[in-house]
Amino acid sequence: MKTKLTTIFAVGCALALPAFSFAKEHEEKELKSSDVPAAVQKAADKEATGGKIVRWEKEGANYEAVIQKNGKEWGVKIDTTGKVLSKHDESKEKGEHEKNEKH
Numbered sequence: 001m002k003t004k005l006t007t008i009f010a011v012g013c014a015l016a017l018p019a020f021s022f023a024k025e026h027e028e029k030e031l032k033s034s035d036v037p038a039a040v041q042k043a044a045d046k047e048a049t050g051g052k053i054v055r056w057e058k059e060g061a062n063y064e065a066v067i068q069k070n071g072k073e074w075g076v077k078i079d080t081t082g083k084v085l086s087k088h089d090e091s092k093e094k095g096e097h098e099k100n101e102k103h
Helices: 002-025 038-047 090-102
Strands: 028-031 052-059 062-069 072-078 084-089
Touching (some): 052 072, 072 090
Antiparallel strands (some): 028 052
């Protein structure tokens, strides 16, 4: 009986760790622009042409600039070297967060 419980516990932990790691990687921490590397700021400034950067976030090892442009907010994920990794509509992400918090 003790062996079965130990096995169940071990399997449960093994299954839970990747989910915990994924959640940790996607945690967002707001930053001041002075905390963002110059290469990242330069890439974001280029993406923000015609708009403005409204906030900075740190996601895992990468940074996200939230840019207000053409009446929308866009999230631009950038690595530490200044390479743009992805772009997304922040309103869709915000809607997903609200939907997940309700459940």
